[in-house]
Amino acid sequence: MAESLYSQITKLSVSSKAKTIKDIFSDIENQSEYVFIYLDENVNLEKKISVDIKNQTVDKILDLVLASTDNTYKIMDRQIYVTKKTTSPEDKNEQKQQNQSVSGTVKDASNNPLIGVNVIVKGTSTGVMTDVDGHFTISVPEANAVLVFSYVGFISKEKTVGKNTVIDVILQEDAMLLEDVVVVGYGTQKKANLTGAISQVDSKVFENRPVTSATSALQGALPGVNINPTNGNPNASLDMNIRGTTSVNGGSPL
Incomplete structure (x- = not known):
């Protein structure tokens, strides 16, 4: 009876502008014999709210303060336990x-x-x-x-x-994607300008080839691609030509 009587006759006032819920709890504790009990990792009390409540019981105040949060409370004598709301099976079914x-x-x-x-x-x-x-x-x-x-x-x-x-x-x-860039050989071309055929090679072409560079590994692997040494020296660099000197850019992809 004493517990019920205290919660009914004790009237409090809370006025705040952009205060955290935790600060509002402190205001209530300073005005009354109530003590708030909660675990920081289970509730979020850092939300800032503005309220102006005068001469109301603590349950009316908490209903307004916690209305926009996922927290709930329970009053036991002078102790107020704040916890996170739990979803009941009925609520889950309704959500589904x-x-x-x-x-x-x-x-x-x-x-x-x-x-x-x-x-x-x-x-x-x-x-x-x-x-x-x-x-x-x-x-x-x-x-x-x-x-x-x-x-x-x-x-x-x-x-x-x-x-x-x-x-x-x-x-x-x-249609605007015709302006997209496509990587071709050693350079780039717009899709709208890309008119030649494209050939591809995979890793199987390079298997069991005793070569020292990717260019030499491509010799004889692609139709229309001519790869030859620049001079008679075995260690000379290789020259790449695509479809002869009369093709686009003299046949040079570089």
């Missing part, structure tokens, strides 16, 4: 029910499925990638969520989920 599952396919303008398209809930780190059939399934937190579809070489597109559970998207190629 609020999440909405959305699926669909992403294709290009030719109706071909796009593999590996990034599908991200805008403003979050939640995202998935399309599979080999261009299909995706993602869970969104609310109907107002926006899905962002992005893929290299294509214009990104945004779709508001709303009440849709199936969203199919067509991505258009980005």
Whole structure:
């Protein structure tokens, strides 16, 4: 009875401008016989708030002070225990029910499925990638969520989920990517200017070749690439020529 009576008849006033919650606790302790008990690693009391509360019981004050935090409290006699809120199984089930599952396919303008398209809930780190059939399934937190579809070489597109559970998207190629730079041999070219064929070699070409440089290892490995010593000396440097002296840049890639 004494415990209940003290909490009901004790009226406090708290007025602060941009004070931390911990400082407000100190003000309450200075005005009353209450003592706050908490673990720093379990609660965050550094948030600054502004309040102006006059002649209210401690529970009314704490309800207002802790309303915008994930902390809760329990009053036991003159001791006030502050802990972090716990999520009940019912709350977790309700949260799961609020999440909405959305699926669909992403294709290009030719109706071909796009593999590996990034599908991200805008403003979050939640995202998935399309599979080999261009299909995706993602869970969104609310109907107002926006899905962002992005893929290299294509214009990104945004779709508001709303009440849709199936969203199919067509991505258009980005013509501006013709200005992108492509590495070719020893230099770079714009995609729009890259008209010649490209040949590639892998590490198998270099196996069991008793050579001392990458240039000499390429001799006879690529069609149209002529590699010869600059003079008759066995130790002379090698000269590289692509498709003869009449080709672009005299056939020299350097």
